[in-house]
Amino acid sequence: MRLIFSAVLAALSSVILLFILLPIATTVTLQFFNFDEFLKAASDPAVWTVILTTYYAALISTFIAVVFGTPLAYLLARYSFPGKSLVEGIVDLPVVIPHTVAGIALLVVFGSNGIIGNFSPVRFVDALPGIVVAMLFVSVPIYINQAKEGFASIDVRLEHVARTLGSSPSRVFITISLPLSIRHILAGAIMSWARGISEFGAVVVIAYYPMIAPTLIYERYLSQGLSSAMPVAAILILLSLAVFVALRVLMGREDVSESQG
Amino acid sequence: MFLRVRAEKKLGNFRLNADFEMDRGYWVLLGPTGAGKSVFLEIIAGIIRPDRGEVRLNGADITSLPPEKRGIGFVPQDYALFPHLNVYKNIGYGLRKVEKLERERRVKEIAEKLGIAHLLDRKPARLSGGERQRVALARALVIQPKLLLLDEPLSAVDLRTKGVLMEMLKFVQRDFEVPVLHVTHDLMEAALLADEVAVMLNGRIIEKGRLKDLFRSKNEEVSDFLSARNLLLKVSEILD
Incomplete structure (x- = not known):
């Protein structure tokens, strides 16, 4: 009976892992059979400009998420107040809204006739700030929820004791709460950055240009077909993988140093 | 009196209504689990604010002071x-x-x-x-x-x-x-x-004094808490 159970677990798990790996591995592997096209894409400065724009915009978006999201995450983790579940619902809203709809909604506000766009000295439509707000909108819930989880996992008595030792609430936050949830905060920031990079629907509505990588791939696919889109897709996969692995290694090292005291 | 606490606090179904004073020395606040001892300490430390009442330390009213100023x-x-x-x-x-x-x-x-x-x-x-x-x-x-x-x-x-x-x-x-104010459920301590010793039951300080006097207490709740049955339970816990 136990054997059957293990077999079923293994079989079903393999199916889902294959489902994730197969398309990614195939896209990358196919490049070896079409290496000229791959090299052409990899040496195209336009492709790199687009990739750098994507990473840069996602970085700004993540920075904003950390600065404005961390206090809210702490508030939600530590205090109960009337309307708290409403606030939590608002934070999660971008997750349930289709991303093209989010793009439309952002355009209504940040567009040249929008409440903010109308008065802002910064132009959002078809500009980098537009990409940033679109990325921020879809990725900020991921960051806030991760950071919230981090703060909630800290024993509240640590903060209480720190208070009795003469620290104000803000000092307790800086010396106790923040360092103890730094791994969650980092993980949240990385995930929110990754989410930003992968956003297409919201960005394409508010800022088709300057082009980001997902937009470029989509455009190449529509205008020149799969064979033209694939090399760029493969580059993006390899880059994302490299960043992902590097960060995993980095976080893993921290683990070791922590356990060694 | 060195420390004087009169505090009421409602937390869900639990209700603390404590009237306590102590001199310098080693004081033990004794009571079963769930009597409200920790809440009481947190009120003294300033971590929890009482709904009503006051905390006086060395004659000074510290009720509204945050923990870091106490x-x-x-x-x-x-x-x-x-x-x-x-x-x-x-x-x-x-x-x-x-x-x-x-x-x-x-x-x-x-x-x-x-x-x-x-x-x-x-x-x-x-x-x-x-x-x-x-x-x-x-x-x-x-x-x-x-x-x-x-x-x-x-x-x-x-x-x-x-x-x-x-x-x-x-x-x-x-x-x-x-x-020192030391909170415990353990009579041996x-x-x-x-x-x-002060005895706390159901959110109230029932009695205080020297332990040997408490054993002669006429208060039924106190004598029940300090009863032979409870002591034996304690001994059996140690032997386990």
């Missing part, structure tokens, strides 16, 4: 050592306004007194239960508190360590001349440590 040392259950800081930084946490050399001197002095000077570089995760308790005590004492609050300080250690730590607690109270 100068009360607090050792919670399980000690709450800061896991990301080594023992030295844990002990020195409350001394950030003290000049560096003086801070170093005070941390080392207290670490030696409590027998933890060899642990200063270690992180809390690598300490034994008894060592943790000493570090938590050192951290609370180094700020020279006016009052030391201990919440079930001996519940997380084995019996042999318990004996050693009890002697140390008594030493600490005399050597640092700090009044009260018998061995307390100058005076």
